[in-house]
Structure formats: C-alpha cells, structure tokens
Amino acid sequence: xxxxxxxxxxxxxxxxxxxxxxxxLLTVYEKVFAAKGGLRGAVALALGNGPAALVAGYLxxxxxxxxxxxxxxxxxxxxxxxxxxxxxxxxxLLLVNNFLLALTVLAWGxxxxxxxxISLLTRMLMLAGYPLLVLMLPIGVIASLEQWEVLTxxxxxxxxxxxxxxxxxxxxxxxxQVPCYAEPPEVVTATLDRLxxxxxxxxxxxxxxxNTKDPNLWKPVEAYCEQLGERFxxxxxxxxxxxxxxxxxxxxxxVAGDVEIIGVIDAxxxxxxxxxxxxxxxxxxxxxxxxxxxxxxRGWENSLYQRMCYWEYKTFFATTMPSLNEKDAGLTVGxxxxxRRRALDEAGGWSEWCQTEDSELAIRxxxxxxxxxxxxxxxxxxxxxxxxxxxxxxxxxxxxxxxxEFKQHLRLFLPKPWAAPSELRPIQKLHHMNHGLGxxxxxxxxLMMPVNLAVLVSMxxxxxxxxxxxxxxxxxxxxxxxxxxxxxxxxxVEMGCSLRDTIGAILAKQALYHTMITASVxxxxxxxxxxxxxxxFKSLPSxxxxxxxxxxELLLGIVCLGLGLAICVAQPPSSxxxxxxxxxxxxxxxxxxxxxxxxxxxxxxxxxxxxxLPSPQAAIRKLxxxxxxxxxxxxxxxxxxxxAGAWLAQPQPGAPPVGAKSxxxxxxxxVVKTSPAKFDDERVPGKQPTVTTRQAYLxxxxxxxxxxxxxxxxxxxSPANGRTDRRLSLPTSASRATAMVGNPPTPNEPTDLDFxxxxxxxxxxxxxxxxxxIQLLAVSTPIIPDCYERESKKRDYRCRNRKN
Numbered sequence: 001x002x003x004x005x006x007x008x009x010x011x012x013x014x015x016x017x018x019x020x021x022x023x024x025l026l027t028v029y030e031k032v033f034a035a036k037g038g039l040r041g042a043v044a045l046a047l048g049n050g051p052a053a054l055v056a057g058y059l060x061x062x063x064x065x066x067x068x069x070x071x072x073x074x075x076x077x078x079x080x081x082x083x084x085x086x087x088x089x090x091x092x093l094l095l096v097n098n099f100l101l102a103l104t105v106l107a108w109g110x111x112x113x114x115x116x117x118i119s120l121l122t123r124m125l126m127l128a129g130y131p132l133l134v135l136m137l138p139i140g141v142i143a144s145l146e147q148w149e150v151l152t153x154x155x156x157x158x159x160x161x162x163x164x165x166x167x168x169x170x171x172x173x174x175x176x177q178v179p180c181y182a183e184p185p186e187v188v189t190a191t192l193d194r195l196x197x198x199x200x201x202x203x204x205x206x207x208x209x210x211n212t213k214d215p216n217l218w219k220p221v222e223a224y225c226e227q228l229g230e231r232f233x234x235x236x237x238x239x240x241x242x243x244x245x246x247x248x249x250x251x252x253x254x255v256a257g258d259v260e261i262i263g264v265i266d267a268x269x270x271x272x273x274x275x276x277x278x279x280x281x282x283x284x285x286x287x288x289x290x291x292x293x294x295x296x297x298r299g300w301e302n303s304l305y306q307r308m309c310y311w312e313y314k315t316f317f318a319t320t321m322p323s324l325n326e327k328d329a330g331l332t333v334g335x336x337x338x339x340r341r342r343a344l345d346e347a348g349g350w351s352e353w354c355q356t357e358d359s360e361l362a363i364r365x366x367x368x369x370x371x372x373x374x375x376x377x378x379x380x381x382x383x384x385x386x387x388x389x390x391x392x393x394x395x396x397x398x399x400x401x402x403x404x405e406f407k408q409h410l411r412l413f414l415p416k417p418w419a420a421p422s423e424l425r426p427i428q429k430l431h432h433m434n435h436g437l438g439x440x441x442x443x444x445x446x447l448m449m450p451v452n453l454a455v456l457v458s459m460x461x462x463x464x465x466x467x468x469x470x471x472x473x474x475x476x477x478x479x480x481x482x483x484x485x486x487x488x489x490x491x492x493v494e495m496g497c498s499l500r501d502t503i504g505a506i507l508a509k510q511a512l513y514h515t516m517i518t519a520s521v522x523x524x525x526x527x528x529x530x531x532x533x534x535x536x537f538k539s540l541p542s543x544x545x546x547x548x549x550x551x552x553e554l555l556l557g558i559v560c561l562g563l564g565l566a567i568c569v570a571q572p573p574s575s576x577x578x579x580x581x582x583x584x585x586x587x588x589x590x591x592x593x594x595x596x597x598x599x600x601x602x603x604x605x606x607x608x609x610x611x612x613l614p615s616p617q618a619a620i621r622k623l624x625x626x627x628x629x630x631x632x633x634x635x636x637x638x639x640x641x642x643x644a645g646a647w648l649a650q651p652q653p654g655a656p657p658v659g660a661k662s663x664x665x666x667x668x669x670x671v672v673k674t675s676p677a678k679f680d681d682e683r684v685p686g687k688q689p690t691v692t693t694r695q696a697y698l699x700x701x702x703x704x705x706x707x708x709x710x711x712x713x714x715x716x717x718s719p720a721n722g723r724t725d726r727r728l729s730l731p732t733s734a735s736r737a738t739a740m741v742g743n744p745p746t747p748n749e750p751t752d753l754d755f756x757x758x759x760x761x762x763x764x765x766x767x768x769x770x771x772x773x774i775q776l777l778a779v780s781t782p783i784i785p786d787c788y789e790r791e792s793k794k795r796d797y798r799c800r801n802r803k804n
Contacts, residue, residue: 006115007061009108012069013471015056016101017478019073022048023097024482026090027151031493044089048097049073059470069104076100091152099141105475106133116466122458129448136441142434148486149323150494158326159373163281164274165200172260172283174203174276174338179247182212183267184537185220187383191267192221194380196228200276203263204256205232210240210247242352243531244334249349259341264358266335268383268536270298275379279338282373289343289370290362293336294321298381304504305601306384309391311497311505312512313384317376318494325374329366329431334358336380343370353528354408356401363409363432369423386539386605388598389549392515397532399439399516403523406436443520456580466576476579511593514553541609546602550594557591560584 057066225234294317300306413433567581
C-alpha cells in the first residue's frame with residue numbers, strides 16, 4: 001500500500017476513535033442531563049464530528065487526509081438515517097462511529113504489519129489471526145447494537161408492556177409446570193404457596209420430580225400438593241432421561257386436553273399474584289408463540305457477593321433482551337415464561353440434547369412463524385447460587401448451550417438459497433445466529449492465544465523492536481474510556497444502580513471470563529455434555545478449598561500480571577511490546593476477580609455458620625417496636641422465651657420439618673447439642689444456672705426470682721466428637737416453646753429445642769423486658785446436625801445434598 005493511503009488510514013483511526021468517544025459523551029449528556037430534550041441532529045453531528053475532525057486534521061501529516069474519514073462518516077450517517085429514524089442523533093453517531101472505527105482499524109492493521117521491517121515468521125504470525133478478526137467484526141457490531149440500543153433509541157415499536165386479561169367470558173386454561181430434581185422440599189413448597197395465590201381463575205400446576213433418589217426430598221412435596229388440592233398434581237418419575245427438558249416433555253404428554261398455555265416456573269421462583277392476569281391478553285394475538293419476563297432474584301441485598309452477582313445478571317435483561325424483542329427475536333429463558341401449547345407441540349417440544357433448551361426452543365417457534373414478546377417487568381424472583389462454583393456452573397451451561405444451538409441450526413440462519421425452509425425473517429436470523437455465534441467465535445479467538453504468545457517470543461528471540469504508532473495509542477485510550485462510560489451509563493440509567501454496584505457487576509462479569517471461554521472452546525469440539533444442575537441447597541463453608549473453584553483463574557491472573565509488569569518495566573515507552581504488556585495487565589483483570597469472588601462467597605458462608613452472631617438484645621433492637629413487644633409478650637405468656645428467633649434461621653412457613661429429630665416422649669430427657677464454648681463456665685462470670693422447667697426460666701427471665709433460687713437440674717455432659725450433650729428434663733405437658741416471630745407452633749406439641757446461653761444485662765428499653773440474669777434462648781427449629789460428621793452425612797438428607 002502507498003504511503004498516502006497509510007496516512008489516510010492513520011488519520012481515519014484518530015478521527016473515528018475521537019468521534020466515538022465524543023458520541024459516548026453526548027449520549028451520557030442526553031441520558032443524564034438532558035433526558036427529556038436531547039440534542040437536535042445538526043447539533044449532535046457538529047459536536048460529535050467537529051472536534052474529532054480538528055484533532056485528526058492537526059495530527060495528520062498534511063491536513064487534507066481528514067477529509068476522507070469525514071466524508072465517510074457523513075455518508076454513513078446519511079445511509080443509516082432512514083433505517084434508524086427511531087434512534088437519537090447521538091445514538092446514530094455512536095453506532096456508526098463504532099462500526100467505522102472497527103473497520104478502519106482492521107484495514108490500518110494489515111497495512112501496518114505488511115510494511116514493518118520484521119522477519120517473515122513474525123509477520124506471518126501477526127497476520128494469522130486476521131481472518132478471525134474479519135469474522136468477528138459483524139458479530140461485535142451486532143452485539144454492540146444489542147447492548148447499546150437501550151441507550152440510543154428514542155421510541156420502541158413492538159409490544160413490551162403488560163397486557164392485563166381483564167373481565168371476559170373465556171379465560172384460557174394455563175398449566176404451570178414446575179420441574180424438580182433433588183430440590184430442598186421447603187424451597188419447592190414455598191414456590192407452590194406462591195402459585196396457589198395467583199389471581200387467575202383457570203390454571204393448574206404440575207410438579208414433575210425426575211430422578212430424585214431420596215424420598216425425603218420428594219415425598220414432602222407430594223404430600224404438600226395433596227394438601228393444596230386438585231389444582232396441584234405431583235409426579236415422581238425415575239428413571240427419566242433428558243434432565244429438565246426430559247421432565248417437561250414427559251409432562252406435556254399428560255397435560256389436560258383443554259390447556260392452551262404452558263408456563264414454566266423454576267422450583268425456587270416466587271411468582272407474583274398477577275403473573276398470569278397481567279400477561280395472558282398477549283395471547284389474544286393468534287400468532288403469539290410465547291411471552292417472557294426477566295429473571296429476578298431475592299435475598300441478595302445483605303450479601304456483597306450476591307449483590308455483585310445480582311447486578312451482573314440484570315444487565316442482560318436490561319439491555320440485550322429489549323433489543324432482541326424489538327426485532328421479534330426474543331428468547332425464552334427457562335422460567336417465568338408462558339408458551340402457547342400449540343406452538344410448543346408444533347415445534348416438537350423441548351430439546352433434550354441442548355444445555356439451553358429454553359433459548360433453543362425460541363428459534364424453532366420463530367421458525368414456524370410465531371411471534372413473541374419480552375415484558376421487562378419482574379413477575380418472579382429466585383435464588384442466586386451461594387458459592388462461586390455454583391455461579392460458574394450456571395454460566396458454563398448458559399455459554400455452552402448457544403454454541404450447540406448455532407451448530408445445530410446453522411442451515412436455518414443461512415441466506416435463502418442455502419437455508420433450510422423456515423419463516424425466519426433476515427433480521428431474526430441475524431440475531432438468533434449471533435446469540436450462538438458470539439460464544440462460538442469467542443472460543444476460536446481463545447485458540448489464537450498461543451499464536452499471540454508466539455509473536456511475542458519471536459520478537460524477543462530475534463531482537464525485533466517495533467515502535468507503537470501514536471494513532472494506536474489514541475484509539476486504544478478512546479475506545480477504552482468510551483466503553484467504560486457506556487457501561488456506567490447502562491447501570492446508572494437503565495438499571496438504576498450505584499457506582500459501587502456498577503463496579504461490583506463488572507467484577508462479577510470479569511470473574512466469569514475464563515468460564516465462558518472454557519465453555520466456548522469445549523462447545524467447538526463437543527456435541528453434548530451431562531446436565532449441569534444449579535444446586536439450591538444451603539451451602540456449607542469449606543475454607544480455602546473454596547479457592548479451588550478459581551484456581552485456574554488465579555494462576556492465569558498471576559501469570560498475566562507478572563508477565564505484563566515485566567514487559568512494561570523492560571520496554572521503552574514507544575515500544576509496541578509496551579502496549580502488549582499493558583494489554584496483559586488488563587487481561588489479568590479478566591482472571592483475578594474470580595478468586596476474589598470465591599473467597600468473598602466463602603467468607604459470607606463462614607459468617608453465616610459461625611458463632612459470631614450479634615447479642616440477643618442487639619438483634620431484638622433491630623426489630624420494629626411492635627415486633628419486639630410481640631416477641632417478648634409471647635415469651636412471657638406461653639413458654640420458653642425465643643428472643644433469639646429474630647436473627648436465627650427458621651423453617652419456611654408451611655414446610656414440614658423434614659429431617660428433624662423425633663420428639664421426645666413425656667418424661668424423657670431431650671438431647672441438646674451445642675459447642676463446648678457454650679457451656680464453658682470460665683467464659684461467663686459466675687456459675688451458669690441450670691433450668692429444669694419453663695416456669696422456672698420465666699421466673700428468672702422476668703426478674704421474679706434471682707438465678708440463685710432456681711433449682712438445679714440433673715444435667716449430664718458427655719463430650720463426643722468435640723461437642724457436648726447437655727440433657728435437660730423439660731416437662732412436655734407444658735405448652736410448646738414459642739416459635740419465631742410470626743410462626744407460632746401448635747400448643748401442647750412436643751419438640752426438640754436448640755438451646756443457647758447468653759448474658760442479659762438488666763434494664764428495659766422500648767417496652768422490652770430484659771432478664772436480670774443468665775438468659776436461656778431457645779429456637780423451635782429442627783436441630784440441624786453437624787454436616788461435617790460422617791454419620792450425619794449418611795443420615796440426614798440436608799447433609800447429603802449440601803454441596804459446594
């Protein structure tokens with residue numbers, strides 16, 4: 001290539017990178033400071049192109065070179081104006097400059113490498129990755145459009161809001177299917193409680209438990225369905241192939257003939273009462289295939305680790321899904337979705353070969369000519385994996401599945417002369433293909449890493465030194481800053497989260513980088529893998545073993561960090577290798593967040609399991625005054641005080657106490673387990689009193705008598721496995737211990753109680769009567785065995801199914 005052409009391309013790189021950054025700044029201004037007005041087209045073009053042209057013209061060799069990229073930019077804006085009339089002026093500027101920058105950098109890079117004074121080996125290695133870069137250009141442009149469209153659109157054309165069904169003569173019958181596999185019974189029954197409360201007159205629920213071996217897991221759910229009535233049907237199938245898709249296909253063969261709509265609800269999702277009534281009117285359109293609502297989650301607010309995961313999850317549903325919906329290329333995402341039964345039958349049911357059987361189904365339903373709607377409003381909330389290993393497992397499945405979809409349906413996505421027959425429109429083909437092609441090319445790009453390392457080695461061995469052009473530095477800085485601005489803007493405006501949450505979401509996303517790369521690479525060579533289930537049991541802390549889930553990321557992060565620092569220190573400021581060293585430092589940020597998240601998740605598990613709990617008085621004071629008064633009133637009126645119930649774990653309302661020890665018969669002592677420190681007299685000044693009856697305890701706790709007057713109980717302590725059993729004879733004829741606030745037990749029902757001792761200072765506050773002596777705290781929850789003990793692991797289902 002001639003020198004003048006190279007000068008034009010160099011000026012183009014400076015111009016388009018500067019214009020891209022200016023467009024990002026204009027977008028921030030419009031969304032944050034001028035959300036109602038916005039900028040007029042001419043003003044946006046002048047502000048976006050003028051400064052960029054001045055900078056590029058000043059840095060160009062002769063000045064006239066800037067006219068070429070300026071003319072290309074103006075032509076590009078004119079070409080897309082008609083197609084993008086519903087986009088803001090700054091939005092059009094952003095998207096067009098992003099595409100032109102990527103195209104110009106590709107052309108500039110080829111010219112730069114060809115004219116370098118380097119060995120043939122180094123040159124060939126540098127050019128080896130260009131075919132992949134050319135393939136990735138349109139994929140990256142489409143992905144950018146899907147992510148940034150929510151920032152750049154002024155008006156949405158397709159339906160995206162609720163559509164209440166209202167009063168009518170005919171309410172289509174809905175069958176809500178809840179697939180289960182080795183789920184905690186209390187989690188499933190809580191989900192069924194929410195479904196029973198749906199405000200819709202014509203629906204049924206099918207619970208399909210497949211391949212669960214332990215009857216202690218599925219029997220309580222079966223019994224609970226019987227209690228809920230004829231509307232709830234339970235099925236236990238074992239063996240059954242196909243994982244979740246196999247269970248749903250099996251259920252479809254047993255759906256009542258008058259069912260028109262199928263809903264899928266994950267076993268941990270709590271649906272809103274208006275889930276059905278707010279969405280079913282969309283199916284008045286005969287070609288409506290499915291209606292999807294977002295994934296959403298609960299119980300994350302007080303956990304830093306889960307908070308980071310939560311905002312990372314939300315990004316897809318705040319950006320990509322609305323964009324796909326606008327092209328009628330939305331996806332089903334496995335839960336909180338409603339599907340027309342006829343469309344599901346015509347599509348052939350669920351794919352048992354695919355890890356993402358949900359999004360794969362969307363392709364086949366659209367290929368039949370059905371349409372779909374994504375409503376960006378929460379109608380149900382589930383659980384976030386408590387460990388980083390569970391978080392990775394889930395994302396591996398979500399990345400591997402789309403690669404399977406792309407390979408399976410490639411012929412559907414081809415242009416008409418070569419495509420398999422379908423009703424897919426070109427825009428639908430483009431976005432459905434990109435959903436799978438993105439991870440596919442990510443796997444291919446990772447395979448180029450050895451080539452990049454070979455370039456580095458070749459240059460170092462042969463002593464080759466290449467100066468990094470000024471235009472490359474400008475493009476790298478502008479693109480990086482613009483990307484950060486747009487990421488912040490999405491979280492700030494579209495998701496409404498703080499800067500701290502934005503940083504947390506970015507770190508969570510980066511922590512999954514290696515997992516997504518691994519899944520992409522495996523997807524290139526492997527057709528099917530075993531189903532990777534997301535465990536919903538409460539996890540146990542595992543110490544530094546938790547770091548094993550991120551050991552590969554930790555190693556790669558340290559290598560990239562060390563190598564990048566070494567290169568940056570050794571290379572002069574103008575060297576191309578310095579830019580490579582900085583790139584390695586940024587690459588380390590794709591790996592090092594993983595061990596940080598793993599350790600944070602482990603820290604929170606240990607905090608939840610440890611004895612470092614707040615004092616009973618501190619916990620009670622955090623409650624509202626009526627709740628505090630109710631807690632103490634219940635304690636004084638009916639049984640053993642349960643002041644600790646405010647902060648200790650309690651069973652789900654309505655869930656049978658599965659796994660609890662059988663109640664002790666009258667006159668028989670209870671066995672209460674606690675740690676040795678609980679009964680260490682040296683920890684508490686003075687001898688801790690023993691209490692034989694509930695009445696005696698109440699007299700002490702209310703101050704009616706002193707601790708010294710309480711008769712001692714016959715207590716025996718026998719250490720076993722580092723623990724202490726203290727036997728307390730409590731008459732079971734007395735009323736059962738008061739349950740936690742809001743969950744009273746049945747009177748006269750015997751129970752096992754978990755006892756804790758704590759000091760209680762004298763005094764009253766806000767109506768709370770605080771005992772004058774040692775306070776006995778009891779919680780009427782089943783005694784949770786020590787799941788680290790071998791025998792407990794064998795006996796209790798909660799231990800057998802607790803996995804990290």
